[in-house]
Amino acid sequence: MTKLSVNINKIATLRNARGGNVPDVVKVALDCESFGADGITVHPRPDERHIRRSDVYDLRPLLRTEFNIEGYPAPEFIDLVLKVKPHQVTLVPDDPSQITSNSGWDTKANLEFLTEVLDQFNSAGIRTSVFVAADPEMVEYAAKAGADRVELYTEPYATNYPKNPEAAIAPFIEAAKTARKLGIGLNAGHDLSLVNLNYFYKNIPWVDEVSIGHALISDALYLGLERTIQEYKNCLRS
Ligand SMILES: CC(=O)[C@@H](O)[C@H](O)COP(=O)(O)O
Numbered sequence: 001m002t003k004l005s006v007n008i009n010k011i012a013t014l015r016n017a018r019g020g021n022v023p024d025v026v027k028v029a030l031d032c033e034s035f036g037a038d039g040i041t042v043h044p045r046p047d048e049r050h051i052r053r054s055d056v057y058d059l060r061p062l063l064r065t066e067f068n069i070e071g072y073p074a075p076e077f078i079d080l081v082l083k084v085k086p087h088q089v090t091l092v093p094d095d096p097s098q099i100t101s102n103s104g105w106d107t108k109a110n111l112e113f114l115t116e117v118l119d120q121f122n123s124a125g126i127r128t129s130v131f132v133a134a135d136p137e138m139v140e141y142a143a144k145a146g147a148d149r150v151e152l153y154t155e156p157y158a159t160n161y162p163k164n165p166e167a168a169i170a171p172f173i174e175a176a177k178t179a180r181k182l183g184i185g186l187n188a189g190h191d192l193s194l195v196n197l198n199y200f201y202k203n204i205p206w207v208d209e210v211s212i213g214h215a216l217i218s219d220a221l222y223l224g225l226e227r228t229i230q231e232y233k234n235c236l237r238s
């Protein structure tokens with residue numbers, strides 16, 4: 001079964017716009033779980049523009065599903081993850097000034113750095129995932145560095161899907177096959193939506209987890225959170 005992890009960054013963006021606690025990030029996370037989410041993803045950025053470090057601590061003891069923390073492994077991030085001990089940490093090569101994640105790791109060039117960082121998380125019993133482009137070589141070097149999983153950066157798939165679905169999915173199938181051959185797990189995320197998710201799933205049904213935030217929270221404005229989560233879950237069935 002492919003798991004749906006709901007990324008709640010955008011709930012925190014809305015909350016932070018007024019400085020109070022509306023909407024309540026923890027309550028929304030718990031409601032997502034009640035509505036069928038298999039996990040919750042957060043991406044605490046250094047400027048705390050959406051998820052704050054305090055949100056990560058607040059969420060940990062209350063979540064009943066899988067908690068996935070994404071981010072660039074700066075010392076403060078490593079410290080936070082080792083203290084909170086989520087089920088999974090996803091390493092993303094983000095510069096603090098980026099609006100959003102826009103590339104995967106060059107796992108070959110960063111092999112030594114990633115190996116050291118992953119070793120700390122692996123030793124703490126936290127499942128590790130490395131954010132990579134749909135490139136078999138990047139998947140291979142993520143496995144060499146000691147990652148339990150890779151997360152394929154799906155923005156190029158989402159952008160190209162409306163023009164030519166077959167061409168858009170082709171490199172993702174190759175990268176996903178490489179992960180399967182190497183015996184590591186497979187996640188995917190970024191710009192997945194109700195438009196493109198089912199086609200992704202049908203072509204790569206062995207994907208372990210998709211993490212989805214921006215489109216899902218936007219759809220919830222029209223459909224409501226419960227129905228939206230159900231519709232995304234329906235996309236993960238053949
Ligand atoms: C790692 C990734 O793909 C991102 O989608 C991310 O978690 C979203 O971050 P923002 O919500 O800050 O755009």
Ligand SMILES: NCC(=O)COP(=O)(O)O
Binds near residue numbers: 151211212215
């Ligand atoms: N890892 C991707 C993620 O958590 C959500 O990305 P998006 O759906 O907000 O683009």
